[in-house]
Amino acid sequence: MDSQSRRERARRAFDAMKPLGCSKKEVIPVLKNLLHLFDNSWELIEDDGYRALANAILEARDRPQDDGDQEHYSNTTRGVRLPPEGEDCRPRPSTSRAIHGGPCDLDSGTEALRIKRPRISATSVTAGRSIDPRSHASAAQALDGPIGVSSELNHPQIGASTRYHRPTADGVPSLGNAAQKRAIQMMDEDFQHAVFLREPKPEPDTDDLQCTAPASSCQNAQPGCITSHLLNASTSDTPPVHAPLQISGANGRTAQHYRRSAASTSFVEPINSMMKQPQSLGNGLDYATVMHNSGTGSAAGKTQEAPCLHTIVASSAMGEVEMSIKCSIDPSKFHMPDLAAVFKMVEEKCLRSHKSLPPDFSIAGLIKQICQCVAQLGSDHTAEHNKQSDASGNVGSSQNKPTTSTAPSLKPIDCMNSRSGKCKAVEESLIMEASENGPPNSTTDQQAHLALSPNGSTHDLSDISKGQERSSISAVNEFGSENCLPSFYYIPRNLVSQESYVNSVETIGDKDCCSDCFGNCLYAPEPCACARKTGGEFAYTPDGLVRTEFLDKCVSMNRFPEKHNMFFCKSCPLERIRNEPSPELCRGHIVRKFIKECWSKCGCNMECGNRVVQRGITCNLQVFSTREGKGWGLRTLDELPKGAFVCEYVGELLTNTKLHEMTTQNMHSARYSVLLDAGWGPDGVLKDEEALCLDATFCGNVGRFINHRCYDANLVEIPVEVETPDHHYYHFAFFTTKKVEAFEELTWDYGIDFDGDKHPVKSFECLCGSRYCRGRKHSRRLGKAASK
Ligand SMILES: C[S@@+](CC[C@H](N)C(=O)[O-])C[C@H]1O[C@@H](n2cnc3c(N)ncnc32)[C@H](O)[C@@H]1O
Numbered sequence: 099m100d101s102q103s104r105r106e107r108a109r110r111a112f113d114a115m116k117p118l119g120c121s122k123k124e125v126i127p128v129l130k131n132l133l134h135l136f137d138n139s140w141e142l143i144e145d146d147g148y149r150a151l152a153n154a155i156l157e158a159r160d161r162p163q164d165d166g167d168q169e170h171y172s173n174t175t176r177g178v179r180l181p182p183e184g185e186d187c188r189p190r191p192s193t194s195r196a197i198h199g200g201p202c203d204l205d206s207g208t209e210a211l212r213i214k215r216p217r218i219s220a221t222s223v224t225a226g227r228s229i230d231p232r233s234h235a236s237a238a239q240a241l242d243g244p245i246g247v248s249s250e251l252n253h254p255q256i257g258a259s260t261r262y263h264r265p266t267a268d269g270v271p272s273l274g275n276a277a278q279k280r281a282i283q284m285m286d287e288d289f290q291h292a293v294f295l296r297e298p299k300p301e302p303d304t305d306d307l308q309c310t311a312p313a314s315s316c317q318n319a320q321p322g323c324i325t326s327h328l329l330n331a332s333t334s335d336t337p338p339v340h341a342p343l344q345i346s347g348a349n350g351r352t353a354q355h356y357r358r359s360a361a362s363t364s365f366v367e368p369i370n371s372m373m374k375q376p377q378s379l380g381n382g383l384d385y386a387t388v389m390h391n392s393g394t395g396s397a398a399g400k401t402q403e404a405p406c407l408h409t410i411v412a413s414s415a416m417g418e419v420e421m422s423i424k425c426s427i428d429p430s431k432f433h434m435p436d437l438a439a440v441f442k443m444v445e446e447k448c449l450r451s452h453k454s455l456p457p458d459f460s461i462a463g464l465i466k467q468i469c470q471c472v473a474q475l476g477s478d479h480t481a482e483h484n485k486q487s488d489a490s491g492n493v494g495s496s497q498n499k500p501t502t503s504t505a506p507s508l509k510p511i512d513c514m515n516s517r518s519g520k521c522k523a524v525e526e527s528l529i530m531e532a533s534e535n536g537p538p539n540s541t542t543d544q545q546a547h548l549a550l551s552p553n554g555s556t557h558d559l560s561d562i563s564k565g566q567e568r569s570s571i572s573a574v575n576e577f578g579s580e581n582c583l584p585s586f587y588y589i590p591r592n593l594v595s596q597e598s599y600v601n602s603v604e605t606i607g608d609k610d611c612c613s614d615c616f617g618n619c620l621y622a623p624e625p626c627a628c629a630r631k632t633g634g635e636f637a638y639t640p641d642g643l644v645r646t647e648f649l650d651k652c653v654s655m656n657r658f659p660e661k662h663n664m665f666f667c668k669s670c671p672l673e674r675i676r677n678e679p680s681p682e683l684c685r686g687h688i689v690r691k692f693i694k695e696c697w698s699k700c701g702c703n704m705e706c707g708n709r710v711v712q713r714g715i716t717c718n719l720q721v722f723s724t725r726e727g728k729g730w731g732l733r734t735l736d737e738l739p740k741g742a743f744v745c746e747y748v749g750e751l752l753t754n755t756k757l758h759e760m761t762t763q764n765m766h767s768a769r770y771s772v773l774l775d776a777g778w779g780p781d782g783v784l785k786d787e788e789a790l791c792l793d794a795t796f797c798g799n800v801g802r803f804i805n806h807r808c809y810d811a812n813l814v815e816i817p818v819e820v821e822t823p824d825h826h827y828y829h830f831a832f833f834t835t836k837k838v839e840a841f842e843e844l845t846w847d848y849g850i851d852f853d854g855d856k857h858p859v860k861s862f863e864c865l866c867g868s869r870y871c872r873g874r875k876h877s878r879r880l881g882k883a884a885s886k
Pocket residue numbers: 494495584727728729730731769770802803804805806807860862863864865866
């Protein structure tokens with residue numbers, strides 16, 4: 099061989115070692131040594147992507163300075179090693195894992211367990227170079243030493259396929275012919291299931307560290323996935339890394355194999371010099387993020403592959419189990435966000451300030467949230483959206499408003515119409531199969547689909563309550579006008595936080611319950627104590643309907659509040675929260691009629707006719723996309739008589755101060771909140787913690803889908819006392835004001851003052867269609883004013 103081709107081969111060897119963090123200086127002596135050992139046979143060095151060379155380098159790294167002692171030499175279980183000078187040790191067959199034979203492999207199982215760090219297999223440096231297992235089999239056959247293949251020990255850090263060899267009594271593994279054959283066969287199998295390990299040694303001169311992952315190695319690979327890495331501050335060692343590789347099977351097909359890690363089949367590349375300095379997260383975790391390009395530094399077989407962003411977010415104490423985030427997002431539009439910010443966002447999203455979790459909270463959901471937050475925070479696209487976000491926070495589905503940058507997680511995100519091909523934003527990992535697949539007007543075909551809302555919560559469109567209500571509540575995109583259900587968690591009952599002051603069962607005194615009752619109070623000869631609050635007569639009929647007289651009064655109160663008792667606070671909490679130097683006068687609160695239901699301290703049972711709201715939804719309801727552009731709405735699938743209970747408005751119980759705070763911080767639009775002021779009365783000045791509201795922005799039930807209708811709505815809200823006689827908190831229950839036909843939309847009058855700007859619910863252009871519409875007039879007036 100001429101010197102030029104020798105130089106060329108040496109250069110290729112250097113190149114091949116570069117991605118492993120091996121400098122030329124380090125490679126040269128080992129290469130020389132190997133050439134000497136292999137009688138200048140370059141082929142043996144180059145075989146399997148320089149496997150022998152890689153292992154020899156690592157061996158040299160691991161060997162103590164006073165190396166040469168036979169004991170150390172025999173202790174390692176991994177790779178091909180350089181035997182001491184003069185010792186006859188022919189190159190080992192290259193396999194995906196160490197198959198040791200002869201005097202060079204005197205491994206002991208116990209010593210093998212001491213091995214902590216994964217080792218390189220030469221294939222890990224091949225960068226897409228294929229390895230033909232057949233050549234290794236034949237190489238193995240050429241072995242004259244016995245091949246020790248005995249009990250398999252999987253060290254979690256090393257990977258499932260690292261095999262250790264139990265020596266014979268004299269320390270030398272030995273096998274008969276059959277065992278040798280089996281060993282060779284296993285080597286072949288190894289290539290089918292090979293799992294390769296990387297030595298994650300940072301080396302300053304390898305700053306072009308690149309991802310060897312083939313594009314397809316990233317799940318859902320897309321161009322531009324990037325890899326990052328988290329370090330545990332407590333360990334100075336880089337965590338073990340996992341390498342994918344391409345292997346040509348005997349049939350010549352190329353297969354992707356990865357080291358099986360405890361958590362997943364994903365991989366993390368050695369980060370080396372591209373690793374940023376670990377950043378403290380302030381919680382004992384440090385992390386670093388690294389971008390990987392595709393391909394490797396190997397001269398051979400360089401392929402254009404997708405870079406991956408891969409961040410380990412948590413690991414067990416020993417690092418043997420890790421959880422990581424892999425991002426497959428176009429890097430031109432994405433940067434790995436600061437993990438501290440991600441966690442903060444997730445915490446806010448899941449825990450927020452109320453310290454309460456929805457009943458359907460799950461770790462799986464939390465992890466999903468983390469992924470969603472990474473996508474949101476890391477995406478330029480989202481950032482751009484956030485910047486442009488509507489300060490009013492109105493995210494009406496018809497308006498398609500993006501989230502705000504201050505707390506994007508705290509607002510539901512609408513998606514664009516995927517039918518028109520616009521729906522491709524980062525937050526649109528959502529699937530609205532109903533709108534994609536279902537034919538218009540189909541109600542049943544669209545069911546049984548899952549819709550992933552932008553915050554990661556999934557909606558089962560055949561039952562958005564996920565079985566939490568007595569009857570399932572389907573969602574249909576009948577007119578194709580909406581793409582995804584707003585993101586929220588379905589809760590069938592209100593969430594009461596510590597912050598919101600609510601007296602519970604202990605405060606129910608004897609006078610507030612009917613402990614002497616039995617069975618069904620409605621059939622008792624005398625109305626029980628619970629009926630006292632409704633004038634000595636139960637509000638419900640034996641059929642479970644609200645009595646007409648009672649109902650009509652409630653309707654009238656809503657329609658003509660000025661004709662009824664109004665309460666005017668001396669110091670109105672709604673004005674106080676605005677914190678203005680001279681607060682405005684109270685605008686008045688309707689003194690409403692309450693229904694008092696029997697409850698836990700009562701002697702009656704659940705069949706009692708005075709327990710309606712607490713039994714939950716009993717009619718068949720459906721969420722649907724409205725034709726008029728009001729977004730989603732709610733309708734009944736059954737004909738409902740007048741006075742029938744439909745559902746409650748369920749949400750998180752918040753103080754109005756909190757709601758105001760969130761609204762002014764643009765974390766919230768107050769679009770899904772109702773004021774609980776029915777019990778505000780003359781008992782002194784109401785404290786801030788007693789001025790409550792129900793907020794269904796993040797957690798709610800079907801009630802959040804009920805649209806507004808001016809005056810002649812078919813639902814009326816009635817305050818219902820169940821758990822507490824304290825009327826600061828009550829159930830906001832909807833009853834029909836008249837007979838409602840099947841498939842008719844259910845509406846209630848929000849009581850919105852379309853002319854004012856002080857109503858807690860943000861005004862909108864009313865599309866209710868009522869002949870008495872207040873909002874439509876309002877928009878006309880606005881139009882006139884604008885034209886003037
Ligand atoms: C409690 S939500 C009702 C459900 C909502 N349509 C949705 O898609 O989630 C209240 C919001 O619905 C819309 N909305 C309700 N009634 C409306 C009406 N009559 N006209 C126009 N928009 C209406 C407004 O955007 C309002 O802020």
